[in-house]
Amino acid sequence: MVYPKNKAYDIDTEELARFAKAMGHPARINILRFLASMDSCFxxxxxxxxxxxxxxxxxxxxxxxxxGLIRGEIEPPKVRYCIDQENWEKANEAFRQFFSNIQSKEVCCNHEN
Amino acid sequence: MVYPKNKAYDIDTEELARFAKAMGHPARINILRFLASMDSCFxxxxxxxxxxxxxxxxxxxxxxxxxGLIRGEIEPPKVRYCIDQENWEKANEAFRQFFSNIQSKEVCCNHEN
DNA sequence: AGAATTATTCGTAATTTTGCGAACAACAAA
DNA sequence: TTTGTTGTTCGCAAAATTACGAATAATTCT
Structure with a gap:
């Protein structure tokens, strides 16, 4: 995460970005979809x-x-994976809120214009 | 996008991944939030x-x-940016559907077990 | 024409991501 | 104990991401 030196973003901005980044690859979307369609699997x-x-x-x-979107536990000799329900809900809510915040309010144009 | 040779993913899986990837950085989340809070700005x-x-x-x-999440048009000597309403709605719907698809159904475990 | 404003593009660097095969570790089964 | 199964880790390579300052382009203002 090559962020600029000495600078940062809001904690919830970073959290949403982390969730989004994790979902930012088709393979990972497929994995999540697959896991979400069942209780758990290997x-x-x-x-x-x-x-x-x-x-x-x-x-x-x-x-x-x-x-934080999934969890995995060893079940020798296999490993069982599943959705992390708590964070899944957290992510769901974060995205929902993010998209709901659109409401064409006004043009910005602070400075004179 | 270094995908494996000769292989691909579903079109809607890739679209959701593209939206998510675009949102996968706090600076871009901030930009989107900012633009979503107003009609447009420079x-x-x-x-x-x-x-x-x-x-x-x-x-x-x-x-x-x-x-596809934003649009920008030249308004000399400035450039005005705004949310792309159509794709914003598309993304919103894609995420909504994605998260709604969780319903603890059954354990996978196809093969024997 | 010359100067100022605005935003993109260029060149560069450091880091991260994506991917694979081979090696490895952990455990179960024979 | 040897063998087999399962999944992670290692080592490597190619490409993408993130970031910056400087240079550039486009337009307006003087």
Whole structure:
């Protein structure tokens, strides 16, 4: 995240951006859709759904985990993945609010104009 | 977009991913929020809102334009930017649908188990 | 014409992302 | 103990992202 030195953004702005970024790849959208359509499943099942190598799928899953959108737990010798319900709801709400905030109010043009 | 050779994703999966990717940076979230809070404004006004160089702001605006979320038109010597209402609604709907598709149905586990 | 304003483009650099195959680790089964 | 299954990690490469200052282009103002 190469942000400019000494500068930052609002905490909720960054959170929404993190959720969005995690969703910013078709493979990850597919993974989320797949997981959202069921209670849970194994890594291998997700792998089968995607046209990419398992190493790459594993990477995408890690990103989704880091964003908080999914969870995974070891169930030897497999790994079971599922949607993180709490953060999923959080993301849902964040996007909903974001899009609801459009209401053609007025032209900006502060300075004279 | 370094996708694997000869392979692709659903058209609507890619569209949602494109919207999400465009929103995947706090500066761009801020830009969109700012534009969504008014009818339209100039590049300079957007620039003032952000803690980054104008060259970088310009780049972010280009990305948002490419994703279809905003539009910009020259109004010499300024450039007026605004939300692209049509695609904004499209994105809103895409996200809404995406998140509504969660309904803990059943465990996957196709193969035996 | 010359100077000022506005925003994009250029050139460059550092970092991150995406992808793969091979190697590895952890556990179960034979 | 050896073998097999499952998924992560490693090492690498190519491309994309983010950022900046300087240069440029387009237009207006003097």
């Amino acid at each position: 890594f291998g099942d997700i792998c089968q759904e995607l046209p990419i190598a398992k190493a790459t799928v594993s990477q995408h899953l890690t990103e989704l985990k880091n964003a | 590049f300079g006004d957007i620039c003032q809102e952000l803690p980054i160089a104008k060259a970088t702001v310009s780049q972010h605006l280009t990305e948002l334009k490419n994703a």
